[in-house]
Amino acid sequence: MAKNPHTNPNSDGPHDQDFKTTEHSKSENLEKYRSDAEGHDLRTNQGIRISDNHNSLKAGERGPTLMEDFIFREKLNHFDNERIPERIVHARGAAAHGYFQPYQEAARFSKAGLFQDPGKKTPVFVRFSTVQGSRGSNDTVRDVRGFATKFYTDEGNWDLVGNDMPVFFIQDAIKFPDFVHAVKPEPHNEIPQGQSAHDTFWDFVSLMPESTHMVLWTMSDRAFPRHYRNMEGFGVHTFRLIDKQGKARFAKFHWKPLAGTCSLIWDEAQKLWGRDPDFNRRNMWDDIENGDFLEYELGVQIVEEEDEHKFDFDLLDPTKLIPEEQVPVIPIGKMVLNRNPDNYFAETEQVAYNPANVVPGIDFTNDPLLQGRLFSYLDTQMLRLGGPNFHEIPINQPVAPFHNNQRDSMHRQTINKGQASYEPNSIDGGWPRETPAGPENGGYESYYERVDANKVRARSASFGDHYSQATLFWNSQTDVEKEHIIAAYTFELSKVERPWIRERVIKEILPNIDLELARRVGENHGIEAPSSKTAPADELGTSSQADSPALSLMARLPGNIKYRKVAILAADGVDGDQVAAAKAKLEAEGAQGMVIAPSMAPVKAANGQTITPDAMLNGMPSVTLDSVIVAGGAESVKALSQSGQGLYYVQEAYKHLKAIAAIGEGKDLLSAAGIPAQEEGIFLGATVDDVFTPFTEAMGKHRVWARDAKANMMPA
């Protein structure tokens, strides 16, 4: 077809070329949609003032309600239609606004506008999610976490729709419906919620060896992060970055949390389902309200095109990661999440991410999982958000201006002026016009990739290795992490009713990861695991690396106590000076000391002061905090020692490997609870000063790992 004579020449974009976002552009863009009722009259959607919002219109006080009551009808009609379909996966989520700022390094790899100027802040909206459960499910279930970022750039929206694990369960998008059907609650009884511990999941994954690597990640403690701020993020697929010279390189995206990585303990995660089902979203919300923002570095692993085939796996295979020791992660920018949404539905629920939303300088590869995703997101959002105009919903609108000839359909908001809704046209001056491709112009140009192939329904032999990176991951775990993985497989399989599925996992999958893993899980199920690997050599594959330290959660522990929450246990008679000292010292280190008392009544301290508790023992149980200080004061400690809740508090903290400090008489609570005094991670002293440094050092390692085996003895 002939080129449009009205193509927009470089200098000719009267509005668009000068457009520049700032950190606040998205918030300013949302402002015109925000509604604040303060000081306003109650009205109908038609603007009529309402005089009585308590009584419907009736024929007589005890008579039938009248059809003509338009106020009642409008209210009920709207209410009846409040729900929209939840996401088929990733239904439960929480989101925050913030900004992204590139480092100098970023511009080397991509011409994308958001990477060019280290002084520039691009607004972002990030949604974290679980995958399996419904909107109302628990935060701390064993599951993958979604980590989806919408960058509102000068050049339009870029969505980096990633997860907190770097690989995926399947290699080809055509298997996604099968996988999701298998992992979701079972179809006959809709059980279990938020869990992979059931027959259909294990049936499917044990018949699909390609899922083994990812399943192993989900059996690790990565599957229940302590906080979204302690979670890594991954783009998973290999993407392409295109630089200003038009040179393309392969790239894997990483989010590295600046607060380090750490997770919950499985028993703790389970208890949180009941104690605080909103644990992760609450922590993020509260922290942002307190000014304790979430921070991540964006990093890229870059592979030159000529090195594409230099690896012992296929870069296009989404069940494989590139070990960081082979290709280092280069930091290219920082993201800060610093503002909570105003309205959950309008923003977090209605946001629509799509990996197909890219800007010039970012492009796709032929990863068959990615290719399928490029279709799926917009498709599912048509249903969920009610038709093709969901890009007009405020949270989804680009901040950059956009004009095209798409028209009409349900709930269209834009009032397109002019007579011509086609292109080329001569009636409306040819507008809107194309923009030439190339970095100096700004039009999107797909990577010039040569494709010359037969049409085949097949999988590349280079995707055949299903186990070597699972083994790499296993080998990279510390002993404690390995024990947790063994316990996870044991637990999950214990929920599988069909014996042949349990056997298949233990005899046909696990040995190919590691014989010891198979033997230990087998032992726990009374099933003898094979003494050698069972898969064919091509499925076992080879890894040029025996282990990759970066794959252990312990590789990036927080190292300090910033953002940590510490319980300070206190009852009447507590040593008030110790409580005050503990609080002040924790706060000075960026942590939060919470006074936890038997009830919400003010605590009468021995020094005559009263202390207002932050929470009570069963309102903020130990699973919701990171460690415990038992303040001294004979009366206080006696009261706590005579309370089941007081004893349970420290026992549970002990079981979950938390650092525990006891000041003065505080040690008596520990001995009443059966907690050994002379043990790593237990700190006794006469004053807060005596214990503070070693106590916080232990907290910096997140948990007292040396206690792991022993902690199982604690009945809490």
Ligand code: HDE
């Ligand atoms: Fe998604 N995924 N996905 N996914 N995904 C969706 O889109 C899909 C995959 C991810 O907070 C859906 O709007 C297919 C990998 C996140 O709103 C749907 C395949 C990764 C979110 C969909 C995958 C993801 C989704 C459901 C295999 C990590 C939540 C609702 C080919 C790189 C985004 C929606 C949010 C959501 C399809 C695999 C991440 C159905 C077909 C791999 C973080 O379109």
